[in-house]
Amino acid sequence: MISIFQNYGGELLTGLGQTLLCSIIALFFALIIGSIFAIMETVPNKAARIIARVYIEVFRNIPLLVITMFFYVVIPMYVVKISGFASGTIGLTLYSSAFIAETVRSGIQSVDPGQMEGSRANGLSFWQAMRYIILPQAFRYVIPPLGNQFINLVKNSSVLAFVAGFDLMYQGNVIASDSLQSMSTYLCVGLLYLILTLPLSYYMRYLEKKLA
Amino acid sequence: MKKILSKIGLVFALLIMVVSLGACSQSSSGAKRDVLKDDKQSNTITWGVKADTKLFGLMEVKDNRIKGFEVDLAKAMTKQILGKNGKARFIQVTSQTRMPLLANGNIDAIMATMTITPERAKQVDFTRSYFDAGQAILVKNGSPIKNVKGLNHKGAVVLGVVGSNSVQNIKKFAPKARVLQLSDYSQALTALKSGQGDALTTDNGILYGMSIENPGYSVVGGTFTKEPYGIATAKGQKPLHNAMNNALTKVENSGQYNKLIYKWFHNVRGFDMKGAER
Numbered sequence: 001m002i003s004i005f006q007n008y009g010g011e012l013l014t015g016l017g018q019t020l021l022c023s024i025i026a027l028f029f030a031l032i033i034g035s036i037f038a039i040m041e042t043v044p045n046k047a048a049r050i051i052a053r054v055y056i057e058v059f060r061n062i063p064l065l066v067i068t069m070f071f072y073v074v075i076p077m078y079v080v081k082i083s084g085f086a087s088g089t090i091g092l093t094l095y096s097s098a099f100i101a102e103t104v105r106s107g108i109q110s111v112d113p114g115q116m117e118g119s120r121a122n123g124l125s126f127w128q129a130m131r132y133i134i135l136p137q138a139f140r141y142v143i144p145p146l147g148n149q150f151i152n153l154v155k156n157s158s159v160l161a162f163v164a165g166f167d168l169m170y171q172g173n174v175i176a177s178d179s180l181q182s183m184s185t186y187l188c189v190g191l192l193y194l195i196l197t198l199p200l201s202y203y204m205r206y207l208e209k210k211l212a
Numbered sequence: 213m214k215k216i217l218s219k220i221g222l223v224f225a226l227l228i229m230v231v232s233l234g235a236c237s238q239s240s241s242g243a244k245r246d247v248l249k250d251d252k253q254s255n256t257i258t259w260g261v262k263a264d265t266k267l268f269g270l271m272e273v274k275d276n277r278i279k280g281f282e283v284d285l286a287k288a289m290t291k292q293i294l295g296k297n298g299k300a301r302f303i304q305v306t307s308q309t310r311m312p313l314l315a316n317g318n319i320d321a322i323m324a325t326m327t328i329t330p331e332r333a334k335q336v337d338f339t340r341s342y343f344d345a346g347q348a349i350l351v352k353n354g355s356p357i358k359n360v361k362g363l364n365h366k367g368a369v370v371l372g373v374v375g376s377n378s379v380q381n382i383k384k385f386a387p388k389a390r391v392l393q394l395s396d397y398s399q400a401l402t403a404l405k406s407g408q409g410d411a412l413t414t415d416n417g418i419l420y421g422m423s424i425e426n427p428g429y430s431v432v433g434g435t436f437t438k439e440p441y442g443i444a445t446a447k448g449q450k451p452l453h454n455a456m457n458n459a460l461t462k463v464e465n466s467g468q469y470n471k472l473i474y475k476w477f478h479n480v481r482g483f484d485m486k487g488a489e490r
Contacts, residue, residue, distance in 0.1 A: 177375030
């Protein structure tokens with residue numbers, strides 16, 4: 001295992017970097033897109049609710065690999081040329097955003113409806129009530145399940161390996177076939193994934209304790 | 213205090229797991245058994261073959277069976293080793309999975325477009341070459357790239373398959389090109405079709421299969437390496453290894469080999485039948 005780190009340190013480091021970069025981009029946009037659709041699901045406007053529902057059901061129920069391959073193969077053929085890394089990150093963002101939307105929605109709906117009525121009665125507009133009263137409470141409720149989604153997202157970034165996105169898993173495959181030591185290689189890769197996900201997991205725990 | 217201790221304990225448990233797993237990887241070939249003897253007892257040889265490679269080993273969707281030159285050759289060799297009633301069982305492998313599967317005994321031998329190289333020969337035993345391929349490139353018809361030299365510039369993207377020898381070679385012949393390694397040949401071909409790369413590189417035999425299926429793409433520039441395919445058996449299986457070599461010789465001498473070459477390659481554009489026959 002040590003020899004793998006010595007001989008392929010550069011490759012593993014690039015892989016770690018690409019995985020981290022993809023995860024950060026996907027996490028950022030998935031959280032934003034997910035929150036938007038979660039709010040759309042809870043507004044009184046029926047059209048907005050239907051749009052959000054369709055989006056969530058489509059991306060939540062298609063395998064991540066299929067979404068990614070769509071962006072890797074179909075989009076470059078007919079629309080615009082995008083690299084493997086980009087298509088993987090887009091796929092991961094859309095896929096994760098659907099799950100985050102469902103998580104956040106459950107948070108919003110777990111806030112007592114009386115709170116919304118109370119805020120409206122006190123003269124806040126719908127969006128003000130959402131922004132200052134409902135969402136802060138909703139996000140606090142959903143920190144544990146959101147943490148799960150974030151960790152899943154980091155692990156799911158291994159989809160990049162299928163579209164030559166140079167991530168950790170891709171480098172793992174390359175190193176394993178080059179060094180012919182598959183076992184130690186994948187152990188190294190597993191360890192590096194742990195280095196990414198364990199701090200995230202502990203940070204989410206810490207947040208949970210601090211805010212709950 | 214108790215909490216800290218339990219945390220330290222957890223870390224230790226993880227470490228021990230990792231270290232012991234790591235130790236396993238060094239000594240997994242410990243259990244010695246005679247594969248040939250076992251095969252004779254069960255009257256079956258288990259071959260690892262490709263299932264995504266036209267002409268060599270391709271899964272037919274209609275009846276879910278793998279068909280190709282290697283599959284037919286493996287059947288012929290099984291009959292030579294085990295007798296008329298010997299059964300050949302086929303397990304599909306990829307360039308990535310074939311070595312681990314052989315090492316842990318899931319397959320007895322690899323016949324999966326595997327080039328004989330010195331590095332691989334340290335891990336497995338190779339028989340004589342049963343097919344002499346060479347690396348070439350496949351491009352879209354009308355592409356400005358005419359041979360491998362045309363790929364040696366910044367911005368050129370070459371597609372290959374993870375674990376194949378050809379991705380190592382292309383770095384020598386076109387060091388300035390960027391190499392993308394995909395998981396299998398159909399993925400690589402899909403990527404070529406969707407414009408993710410300028411050329412696809414691997415052994416000519418496999419590329420010919422692709423150009424038959426996709427008339428819009430052709431093999432250009434001829435071969436630039438020699439890639440002899442060999443049958444791999446696990447280290448320390450001398451009896452099986454010798455039986456394979458003998459069976460290969462018998463299949464070649466009986467003319468069966470040439471029949472199989474004709475069956476699979478006679479209608480391939482640009483294939484050198486005379487050079488391939490034995």
